[in-house]
Amino acid sequence: MPVVISDETLQQAGMTEREAVVEIACRLFDIGRLNLWPAAKMAGMSRVEFEQELTGRKIPIHRPTPEDFADDVATLERLxxxxx
Incomplete structure (x- = not known):
C-alpha cells in the first residue's frame, strides 16, 4: 500500500521525497520496528550506506541485549x- 505525503507537507518539513523516506526508515530502525536490512532496503540504500546514515545520525547500529551482556560476563569469568 503506497503512502502519500503531499508536496505541501514535504515543503513545510523542508524535505525531498527521498529525504523523507530515509528519515522514516531510520526512525523505524531506531524504535525497533524494522531490522537493519529491511530498513536499508526501504531507504533504497545498501547495508553499508544505511549504517553510515545511522552513524551520522548517532543512532546505534548494534543493540546488545541483556543476554549478550550475560554471555560476555560469563566469557570473561571463564577466561x-x-x-x-
Missing part, C-alpha cells in the same frame, strides 16, 4: 579462571 579469568583459566589464567589463574
Amino acid at each position: 579469568r579462571n583459566r589464567s589463574l
Whole structure:
C-alpha cells in the first residue's frame, strides 16, 4: 500500500521525497520496528550506506541485549579462571 505525503507537507518539513523516506526508515530502525536490512532496503540504500546514515545520525547500529551482556560476563569469568 503506497503512502502519500503531499508536496505541501514535504515543503513545510523542508524535505525531498527521498529525504523523507530515509528519515522514516531510520526512525523505524531506531524504535525497533524494522531490522537493519529491511530498513536499508526501504531507504533504497545498501547495508553499508544505511549504517553510515545511522552513524551520522548517532543512532546505534548494534543493540546488545541483556543476554549478550550475560554471555560476555560469563566469557570473561571463564577466561579469568583459566589464567589463574
